[in-house]
Amino acid sequence: MPQDTAPESAPAGPFSGFRLGKSLVVAIDGPSGSGKSSVSREVARRLRAAYLDTGAMYRAVTLHCVAQGIDLEDAAAVEAAARGIELFISTSPDRESVTVGGDDVTAAIREPEVSAAVSAVATTMGARAELIRRQRALIAGAGHRIVAEGRDITTVVAPDAEVRILLTATEEARLRRRGDQLGGTQTDAQLKRQVTDRDARDSTVVDFHQAADGVVTLDSSDLDFEQTVAAVLGIVRTVAH
Numbered sequence: 001m002p003q004d005t006a007p008e009s010a011p012a013g014p015f016s017g018f019r020l021g022k023s024l025v026v027a028i029d030g031p032s033g034s035g036k037s038s039v040s041r042e043v044a045r046r047l048r049a050a051y052l053d054t055g056a057m058y059r060a061v062t063l064h065c066v067a068q069g070i071d072l073e074d075a076a077a078v079e080a081a082a083r084g085i086e087l088f089i090s091t092s093p094d095r096e097s098v099t100v101g102g103d104d105v106t107a108a109i110r111e112p113e114v115s116a117a118v119s120a121v122a123t124t125m126g127a128r129a130e131l132i133r134r135q136r137a138l139i140a141g142a143g144h145r146i147v148a149e150g151r152d153i154t155t156v157v158a159p160d161a162e163v164r165i166l167l168t169a170t171e172e173a174r175l176r177r178r179g180d181q182l183g184g185t186q187t188d189a190q191l192k193r194q195v196t197d198r199d200a201r202d203s204t205v206v207d208f209h210q211a212a213d214g215v216v217t218l219d220s221s222d223l224d225f226e227q228t229v230a231a232v233l234g235i236v237r238t239v240a241h
């Protein structure tokens with residue numbers, strides 16, 4: 001699977017001790033709106049590491065199924081779609097790009113219709129197995145120097161990661177953040193469907209509310225974005241050195 005990774009020429013940051021050779025997989029899980037994607041991308045930049053948004057892969061399979069007229073409740077068909085999909089995802093933290101069959105779906109996978117449907121794919125175990133296999137290959141392809149985030153990275157995809165973090169925030173904070181992110185366009189009921197209800201369905205197949213043994217919990221409810229990035233980098237410094 002093709003990919004593009006963090007440029008060799010990125011400026012040196014405060015983590016040059018991690019720079020070369022040594023494996024540094026930072027696995028970050030958490031519920032919707034906890035800040036996984038935005039925080040992980042920025043942490044990857046500062047570590048000069050690659051970045052993998054595994055949720056984007058579930059979204060791409062969902063969009064593909066809908067476009068192909070595949071019934072999302074037909075587990076065998078969804079699994080076959082996940083196995084057959086020609087999926088490319090950029091692992092550069094500076095370039096957000098997802099293509100399916102060569103078509104750019106970077107924006108389309110963020111549409112509300114995909115957010116509403118994606119749990120059907122995420123709860124299809126055969127599709128999960130295939131995407132987990134691809135995620136492990138992407139992590140290896142990035143030279144095991146990567147920040148990977150999702151729901152099961154600390155427990156299933158990369159349980160041996162050097163750093164494993166569960167990024168949490170109260171439901172109130174997560175709903176507020178998602179509302180702000182969407183420019184105040186969503187009603188309370190719409191936000192609840194996109195955050196709380198989706199988490200409830202997703203958590204029937206994977207636990208991203210309780211930290212597994214050895215996973216560090218970071219509660220960002222009372223932290224702003226920059227403080228959360230700094231806290232993650234502090235955990236990396238403590239755990240991986």
Ligand SMILES: Nc1ncnc2c1ncn2[C@@H]1O[C@H](COP(=O)(O)OP(=O)(O)OP(=O)(O)O)[C@@H](O)[C@H]1O
Nearest residue numbers: 032033034035036037038177181220223224225228
């Ligand atoms: N500590 C923070 N304080 C305030 N806002 C934050 C914080 N962390 C992230 N945000 C903002 O909250 C919004 C949601 O963050 P993000 O999309 O990264 O969450 P997520 O956990 O990846 O959600 P999902 O799993 O649903 O994709 C973004 O606008 C982000 O900038």
Ligand SMILES: Nc1ccn([C@H]2C[C@H](O)[C@@H](COP(=O)(O)O)O2)c(=O)n1
Nearest residue numbers: 054055056058118122150151152202
């Ligand atoms: N490792 C993962 C990543 C994501 N999912 C599911 C859960 C979400 O409903 C969906 C989209 O993720 P998001 O872009 O909102 O982070 O994919 C999962 O089950 N496991």
